[in-house]
Amino acid sequence: MADYNALATQFTQFYYQTFDSDRSQLSSLYREESMLSFEGAQLQGTKAIVEKLVSLPFQRVQHRISTLDAQPTGTTGSVIVMVTGELLLDEEQMAQRYSQVFHLVNNNGNYYVLNDLFRLNYG
C-alpha cells in the first residue's frame, strides 16, 4: 500500500490550496455519499457540501497547517487524517484555530473525502 502519510500530506495540501484559491472547485473532492459536519451542521452530498463552503461569510481565507496525523483505516486504501491549524479570514489579523478530520477513500486511484469533520477551537 502506498505511503499513507505522504498521501495524507499531499491530499491535505491540495485540499487547502483549492479551498483558499476558489472553494467552488472542491466538488471534485466529494461524492454523493460524502458527509460534512461543520460547527454543528451535518450535510451530505457534493452539492450541499460545496454550497455550504461557498456560502461561508468571507472572501479570502488562508489555511495554515500546524499538525497532521494519518492512519490507515483497515479498509483497502482508506486513510484517516487529523489536521490542526489556523485560519486567517479577509482583513483579520487574529488567526482562528481549527481542527479538521478527513476520511479519505480510494476510488480507482483517485482519493475523495468520504467524511469531513470541522471545528473551530476556542480557549
Add this chain to the structure above:
Amino acid sequence: MESSVKYAQEFVQRYYSSLDTNRNGIAEFYRENSLILWNGKPMQVTEFTSMIVNLPYSKTKVEDFDSQQVMGNDMNIIIVVSGTIRFDGKKPHVFSYVSFYCIYLLVLRSSTNFL
C-alpha cells in the same frame, strides 16, 4: 445519521468515565489491531494503556463531539471529541488544564484512536 449519534454519545460517556474513574478499563475499548497516535507518537495498545494508568488523577470535561457514520459499512462511526482534562498534581493547588482533541474511528468491536 441519527443512530450514530446515540452510539457516539454512549461511547464518549463510557470512555471518559473510564479514563477518570476506571483506568484499567480503558484497554477494553481497544483490540490488538487498534492504531493509536498520541500527540503524533504511534503507540502499541499495551504501552498506551500503561501510560494512561500512570497519569495523575484526572477530571475530564467533554465540551462537544461530532459523529458520522462511514457509508458502506453501517457499524463504522467516526467521532471527534473536544474538551478539557484537569490533572491534580501532588500539591493540591497545582492544576494543569489540557485541551484535547481526539478522533475515534469505531469499528464494530475494535477502535482506531487518535489523540
